[in-house]
Amino acid sequence: MAMTRARGLRCGAAAALVLVAGCSVDGLLLGELTRDEHRQMPEPAPVTLRGKAPGFQGAPLRLWAGSSVAFSGKVDATGAFALQTDGRSALVGTVLEAQSGARACLALVPELPAQTSVLHPERVIELAEIAPGALEVGDVSTTAALVLLQRARIEGRALAAVAPSSLVETLIDVDSRLRSGDPALALALLAVQRVLAAGKSAAAAGAPFDVSPAALHLLRDGFAATSAVDADGDGAADGDGGRFEALMTAAASGVKFAACYTPGRIKVVLQVRLASDARDGNCEPIQPFLWADDKPGAQMFITGGVHKETPTCVAGRTAFCLHPAQIDDVNAALGNWVPNKVQMFDDGSHGDGVASDGIYTFAFDAPHWPAVAAPDGAGVRIAYKFTYGAQGQGWTGAEEFPGNQRILELDDRNNDQLIVRLDHFADETSNKDKANGLFTGCGKVTWAAAPAEGCSSDSAERAVDVDGDCKVDGWPSAGKVAPLTVPCP
Ligand SMILES: [Ca+2]
Ligand SMILES: [Ca+2]
Ligand SMILES: [Ca+2]
Ligand SMILES: [Ca+2]
Incomplete structure (x- = not known):
């Protein structure tokens, strides 16, 4: 009964705007509404991205779309998170960042769907189910995210310009090669682990990674200078993000965005x-x-x-x-x-x-x-x-x-x-x-x-x-x- 009533209200509201695909409830797709700029459309229920970021208890979370933060949230006291989006935006090629002081871990999120209807209840999506290899936001997911980001940078593309299915296929490939010890990817993982360790230094300042497309280096020069990180393991502090960058470029050069x-x-x-x-x-x-x-x-x-x-x-x-x-x-x-x-x-x-x-x-x-x-x-x-x-x-x-x-x-x-x-x-x-x-x-x-x-x-x-x-x-x-x-x- 309540459902019937809600439908009646929905239909009335839509008819009061502009006719969109008749007045069927099933036709009330968000895409139709937003395309025609119906300002008074009802708000869809949120889409929530759930996952684990061990070691980042209480830390802020950011979902980066290019150089801007699309949504933000927080890791809870157990290291789990539930990041809420507005349900309205289909997000492609975003990067999730958990940051605590000068330590940060990343995960590439190939596609976070929007709600397809304003009638759908809140939708909960597990990070591990949509981002291969990201069982948790940690060193492995960080390495995979940075390598794919670098691949896109080499090709002069935004991550959002790579088809989500390609990002998924490529993440699967990178994850399996990380686990089987691919030499260039192993060096990239080691570099990420050294950055994470260096972030614990009292002198280290700022977030280590810059995921914006225009970033000079994926590893911020300021972080490299203050943390004295030795990402390439040559025994000398790198001084800037250049050494880390070279390792990511080497790893990314062996990666292709798989697609059909x-x-x-x-x-x-x-x-x-x-x-x-x-x-x-x-x-x-x-x-x-x-x-x-x-x-x-x-x-x-x-x-x-x-x-x-x-x-x-x-x-x-x-x-x-x-x-x-x-x-x-x-x-x-x-x-x-x-x-x-x-x-x-x-x-x-x-x-x-x-x-x-x-x-x-x-x-x-x-x-x-x-x-x-x-x-x-x-x-x-x-x-x-x-x-x-x-x-x-x-x-x-x-x-x-x-x-x-x-x-x-x-x-x-x-x-x-x-x-x-x-x-x-x-x-x-x-x-x-x-x-x-x-x-x-x-x-x-x-x-x-x-x-x-x-x-x-x-x-x-x-x-x-x-x-x-x-x-x-x-x-x-x-x-x-x-x-x-x-x-x-
Ligand atoms: Ca020119
Ligand atoms: Ca072309
Ligand atoms: Ca433009
Ligand atoms: Ca070094």
Whole structure:
């Protein structure tokens, strides 16, 4: 009876907001509600992460998401903990830290799920069940966490940008190799144990580890200097975190993020940088507001769809082609050429790597095959354009340039199972299709499989210059977007 009553109330509340998937209780998924920004949604019950951190009785606990603390709690007097999250956030690639003075232990948490419904009761999840090797937060889990963190740093990725299933597989691999005495991992474990021992020194100051992606060293220089730690065991105090870092890098170089990828589909990450100091492909300053208005409160949007030169499936071509339903899906994801409808994000959400860095992100899933595998070398091709304006506004005063579109072939050039394309807003020298301003080009842009003499084929993902010195810096970071994976067989 009570349940029926609760359902009735729930339904009424939802109907009073905006219609979401009808008024069925089962349709009241948090994802739906949060996506549509229903502010008055009821709070879900918390999700609680439970585990053991022996030796850290009474110590504070922090759950790090990148460089910020997502949730915090405390280890109890018996060395156990129950860290409560709000049940609203699905946390991927976080690092749990128990810290007592200058001692700290870590555990990598591949994925801490959100509640799937506001009706679910509090959910308790055991750390050991979701983080292989983390039976307790101790030296072994610390070593595994640091090695995976270092692996991600080597690859220029955030832990959150590695698929949770890959983190799980890799933790299993690292844990089994730690137990079987893999030499590089054994040295890493020994280094962690020396850091833990050095943390007991009265002179040691501060938390030993820095798990933020931008950390200079995983072992803080300040800790190394005050604790006189000898992580590499050469008999001399290290002085800074460099020796520890080298050991973690050596261990991480033998580790790979194991993953099996979703066949036939790929995650596409479109990014645009809006900045006054950006330079175009001619090394000339870009004027971001040549066509768009620089209005207060304007937001970044993307729109586009499947390019008409994408092979479609017909009687004579049944592979390396798109079916009408697939074309409709991609068109819908990209906003089907309606301007100022599909918002991009620069607040660290929706896969955006860094909040407020002027790089806006939009990520979606698309059908995919390697272009080189197709008989005519054609992959899935899309066209798109950025607009900077108000939700629902038309093209005028919002689009980066009129009469043109940007073109992109979904071809994974750096083999990271992602298509990542970083453009500068209003850059008329990049993949702008018709009136292209690149001095070394021919005024238009071609597909890679159909090059034309003197023309640019800047129509795929590519390495970029992000700091405006006109020298390419490398592949753009995918931010927090992970490849599409399936559990490995
Ligand atoms: Ca040393
Ligand atoms: Ca950003
Ligand atoms: Ca790629
Ligand atoms: Ca550069």
